[in-house]
Amino acid sequence: MTNIDQKDKFEHLVFDNSFTRELPGDPETANYRRQVTNAHYSRVRPAKVSAPTLLSFSEETAELLDLSVNTCTSSRFNDVFSGNALLQGMDPYAMCYGGHQFGNWAGQLGDGRAINLGEIINKRNERWVLQLKGAGATPYSRNADGLAVLRSSLREYVCSESMFHLGVPTTRALSLIVTGDPVERDMFYDGHPQEEPGAIVCRVAPSFIRFGNFEIHSARGELEALKRLVDYTIKTSFPHLGEPATDTYIRLFEEVCTSTLDMVIHWMRVGFVHGVMNTDNMSILGQTIDYGPYGWLEGYDPDWTPNTTDRMGRRYCFGNQPKIAQWNLSQLANALYPLVNDAAPFEKALQRYSINFKKQYLAMTGAKLGIREVAEHTDQPLFDELYTLLQLTETDMTIFFRDLAAFDRQKMATGKAFEPTALPFYNAYYNPTQINDDYWQRLQKWLQMYAKRLQNEGMPSSERHERMNRVNPKYVLRNYLAQLAIDAAEQGDGSLVTELLDVMRQPYKDQPDKEQYAQKRPEWARNRPGCSMLSCSS
Ligand code: AMP
Numbered sequence: 001m002t003n004i005d006q007k008d009k010f011e012h013l014v015f016d017n018s019f020t021r022e023l024p025g026d027p028e029t030a031n032y033r034r035q036v037t038n039a040h041y042s043r044v045r046p047a048k049v050s051a052p053t054l055l056s057f058s059e060e061t062a063e064l065l066d067l068s069v070n071t072c073t074s075s076r077f078n079d080v081f082s083g084n085a086l087l088q089g090m091d092p093y094a095m096c097y098g099g100h101q102f103g104n105w106a107g108q109l110g111d112g113r114a115i116n117l118g119e120i121i122n123k124r125n126e127r128w129v130l131q132l133k134g135a136g137a138t139p140y141s142r143n144a145d146g147l148a149v150l151r152s153s154l155r156e157y158v159c160s161e162s163m164f165h166l167g168v169p170t171t172r173a174l175s176l177i178v179t180g181d182p183v184e185r186d187m188f189y190d191g192h193p194q195e196e197p198g199a200i201v202c203r204v205a206p207s208f209i210r211f212g213n214f215e216i217h218s219a220r221g222e223l224e225a226l227k228r229l230v231d232y233t234i235k236t237s238f239p240h241l242g243e244p245a246t247d248t249y250i251r252l253f254e255e256v257c258t259s260t261l262d263m264v265i266h267w268m269r270v271g272f273v274h275g276v277m278n279t280d281n282m283s284i285l286g287q288t289i290d291y292g293p294y295g296w297l298e299g300y301d302p303d304w305t306p307n308t309t310d311r312m313g314r315r316y317c318f319g320n321q322p323k324i325a326q327w328n329l330s331q332l333a334n335a336l337y338p339l340v341n342d343a344a345p346f347e348k349a350l351q352r353y354s355i356n357f358k359k360q361y362l363a364m365t366g367a368k369l370g371i372r373e374v375a376e377h378t379d380q381p382l383f384d385e386l387y388t389l390l391q392l393t394e395t396d397m398t399i400f401f402r403d404l405a406a407f408d409r410q411k412m413a414t415g416k417a418f419e420p421t422a423l424p425f426y427n428a429y430y431n432p433t434q435i436n437d438d439y440w441q442r443l444q445k446w447l448q449m450y451a452k453r454l455q456n457e458g459m460p461s462s463e464r465h466e467r468m469n470r471v472n473p474k475y476v477l478r479n480y481l482a483q484l485a486i487d488a489a490e491q492g493d494g495s496l497v498t499e500l501l502d503v504m505r506q507p508y509k510d511q512p513d514k515e516q517y518a519q520k521r522p523e524w525a526r527n528r529p530g531c532s533m534l535s536c537s538s
């Protein structure tokens with residue numbers, strides 16, 4: 001690439017490319033599809049695009065990288081974050097990894113359309129890896145093109161930033177750039193390919209290492225490569241665990257179990273369904289990574305998945321996520337095993353995952369209900385009954401919990417009869433005519449139990465209200481909202497992206513002029529592709 005040139009605006013960026021410096025790379029530098037062995041990455045240049053246009057950038061992520069608004073709106077920024085230009089200090093590469101897809105070992109996958117540009121050390125001495133998604137083919141692209149379309153790029157860009165503001169561990173996104181080049185996709189794999197606008201997201205994370213990065217070396221018996229990657233990961237991302245050694249490897253695994261569980265508990269709290277929890281989509285840092293056919297629960301339904309590719313098995317549906325994360329962790333354990341040669345510590349950590357899951361899930365549900373100290377024995381039945389009730393008639397999860405904060409336990413205690421329309425969360429029902437006698441009796445019984453429970457808790461209702469509002473978001477990136485932003489962006493209008501990003505900055509705060517973004521899914525969106533049905537085609 002000829003235009004390696006820092007120019008004024010990016011001069012201050014300090015690159016420290018530890019991954020390519022400390023780990024062995026693929027000696028082959030030509031860009032063709034291949035199996036890459038005994039190496040962690042292949043150097044590769046991003047493809048050129050014809051007319052990069054910035055649709056949006058995230059001010060918060062820019063700040064992490066010490067980039068000013070001026071810089072982010074410069075034409076130079078477009079060139080760099082579309083892959084048309086490299087900055088001094090960048091050393092682009094694609095990572096080699098494998099993975100279990102839908103429960104089966106899939107062999108080598110790798111960054112087929114992600115190109116890491118380099119690692120920045122910011123003013124606060126934090127390490128941030130910059131990665132372009134959709135910047136062209138790499139040795140890992142297999143039979144695909146290395147590109148990404150606007151709709152999926154927009155979904156990743158807005159959702160990852162929304163997740164950050166919701167307090168869910170996640171990779172970040174710096175920019176969303178439309179390339180000016182068309183990309184052909186068969187959205188539902190039904191023989192109707194269409195041209196769509198191409199786009200590139202710049203993702204940012206302290207590390208993009210996945211479970212699959214370890215699995216590939218273990219599966220191939222490349223123990224030296226495995227050890228080097230594990231040691232590198234400990235040194236760069238887990239220095240507090242100490243010098244690499246057998247017990248450090250175990251502590252690493254324990255810590256990944258903890259952070260992965262934390263992440264999944266957050267998903268369950270906010271109603272997020274990842275959609276493709278393959279082991280190549282599991283970050284070693286316990287961050288949500290690879291936003292593809294993800295979705296947000298509308299009606300509460302543990303069986304729901306937005307991913308049409310998974311409609312039959314529902315392996316990755318909402319309710320399965322905690323146990324799938326554990327299954328994925330057991331694959332990571334298998335991958336690390338040759339460094340420890342003792343299964344017991346891994347089994348123990350996986351058992352602890354189950355115990356902690358139960359505890360944390362109870363605590364999380366308690367928090368959503370305004371209960372500080374959960375007593376498993378008595379609270380479990382209360383919570384179970386609620387989760388059952390939420391499924392008996394289509395009930396919007398986000399609105400239900402948010403509006404439950406206004407529940408008046410004293411009024412309930414008077415025992416006076418009232419109509420469903422008087423419920424503070426009446427608006428959460430998609431079809432109020434489904435509230436039949438049976439349901440209504442059962443719900444009232446639950447509300448009485450809940451009122452009693454709150455009375456025992458003894459928290460002033462204003463405090464409970466405030467606490468509940470801190471864990472029950474008012475705004476989430478509802479599936480149809482992302483689709484509306486896509487429809488507009490495909491017509492060249494990025495304003496809804498900006499607007500959504502703005503609303504999702506404060507998801508726990510009532511924003512009276514933004515009520516429209518807190519509404520339940522309109523009927524037109526119930527079965528519209530992109531709103532309720534998504535495929536892996538992106
Ligand atoms: P995903 O299901 O998106 O996590 O992707 C699984 C694997 O397929 C990863 O190795 C991706 O890099 C690769 N992949 C997905 N889409 C493309 C594409 N358009 N071009 C090249 N590789 C891709």
Ligand code: MG
Pocket residue numbers: 280281290
């Ligand atoms: Mg992936």
